[in-house]
Amino acid sequence: MVAGGPILTAAIETMAPIWARYKETLDMLSTHIGKTTHSEVPLINQVAQYTLNSGGKRIRPLLLAMSADLCGGGDRAAVLTGGAVVEFVHTATLLHDDVLDGAQTRRGTSSARAVWGDHVCILVGDYLYTLAACQVSAMANFEINDLFSATCREMSEGETLQLVHNDDFDLTEETYLRIIDRKTASLLSAACRFGGIVAGASDVQKAVLSRFGRNVGLAFQVADDTLDYVADDRQLGKSLGKDLEEGKVTLPLLHLLAHCTPSEREQIVSPPAPETAPDRLHDVVAMMQHYGSITYALNRAEAFADDARSALSAFPDSSCRQALFAVADYVVHRDR
């Protein structure tokens, strides 16, 4: 089973009315973000705007707004501020990630570091963290404070843990899951809980939203890690095999390493000569297809999406709940 085809089409079609319903909110968010990033240092605004407007889908602010609506809706200003906070934090991590990965491109165009260099990206990443902190502070809500600071800490721990296990072909699935839980799922979980907080949700509801968001985040990252090996033909301009090249050991590779022969393992873990790198990816994907590693990983992503949906069963059926179900589906089957 490879992502794409009819399932992808269905997932995108299910999302269409959701994007339409939240278009106004997301447009207002873009305006809010534009107004908020007005540093006295023009370069900061330039780099921040370039990265914030580089075509990301704003899935975190969307989840925040949808979670608020599920709990009866929150103050519009708080939803926008919350959306800006999660987007600033996400963008800060993208800027630092691109420095760590030496990335030349991001979403099909030049990465900020390719345009302005690593040093600028380190500092503007720092700035966006602090801007998020300023927005949180202005909300004057201790619960949001705690959520924000604990989430950012988890994320930096996840990023460091990933770095520690770079090129570690003995990585366990447990540690892999811990890494993606911290670096990715924590922010999606926080976005959903944030929505609950601004809508005045009960403690039980907030716990459900946290669990939903965490599982959506795990599904999202496992699917992303799998699509790095096999993506749909229509996704032109995507470069495959980045994780393999950068020494990031992810779920499909872990499955393959656990099932292949010793000589295949030797072939996988040996650093290739630069000229044979494309062959290496091709060979690894062929082995993954042979051992069912892609199917295994996508099934794990599906299972996390299922867990996300079942968490939401604590809420009565509604169009908001249906819409969140659709997002859980979408993150597994989306185009990247």
Added chain:
Amino acid sequence: MVAGGPILTAAIETMAPIWARYKETLDMLSTHIGKTTHSEVPLINQVAQYTLNSGGKRIRPLLLAMSADLCGGGDRAAVLTGGAVVEFVHTATLLHDDVLDGAQTRRGTSSARAVWGDHVCILVGDYLYTLAACQVSAMANFEINDLFSATCREMSEGETLQLVHNDDFDLTEETYLRIIDRKTASLLSAACRFGGIVAGASDVQKAVLSRFGRNVGLAFQVADDTLDYVADDRQLGKSLGKDLEEGKVTLPLLHLLAHCTPSEREQIVSPPAPETAPDRLHDVVAMMQHYGSITYALNRAEAFADDARSALSAFPDSSCRQALFAVADYVVHRDR
């Protein structure tokens, strides 16, 4: 006038009883910091401890504790938490600064980036910011929240502004002062105000402490920038001329550029061949001595220390106020 000699000796002697008075607090702070940096990722603790214990004088926590005492003293736990916050933020900036500067050493020993590499230092810097945010959040004080987030934002703006003006020999003194105000003075100002907040100071007292801290910070940075050209003989192991080498245009150089001949200017701004770099520093320092640039810069540092002291005249005379006067003196005349 060059820092060092009898004035330095006097400043150090005046500080001795102050260090002694705050030894217990600073020791407790070290214990508190050790207990607080307990990430689930061992590498983070290792790098954080290495950098936090690399011989910094903890001048920011000291100012915080002294400011609290000036206002009647605060809850000891809050003073320690505040001390950890300002030290974590300071250390985060050191980690990112060393990456930006490609620094091999820090305070006479290997820099963290020389030991663990740039990527680790970027992420542990991020972690220390978030750890500071967690500590602030746990204090559940909106005023401290606002102070913390606004200060961190100012600092990242100052660092970026410095980067923008790297190798800019047309930098104005106004912009230079803006850079050091944001990157350095903001945190010293915040440390003093933080002390006032935890001691329940009045708004007027807190404004005075902010102004005191800001001027101490400006004095500190101007003195530091000047000592980069001329330091006392006893300060063995210090490498001079780093700013010149890195293209950081600071106050003594600005003064020199404003007073030298066009051909001297040409000599100063031309990038030297690597083998002539030490000669360049020697020549530049000789010109600075000739045009009085060192004296000018140190006098500016003195003037900021004077402004700091006169801000404190709003408080009645006390041993606490005398001690803060001594710190204002010390930051200009200290060994680095």
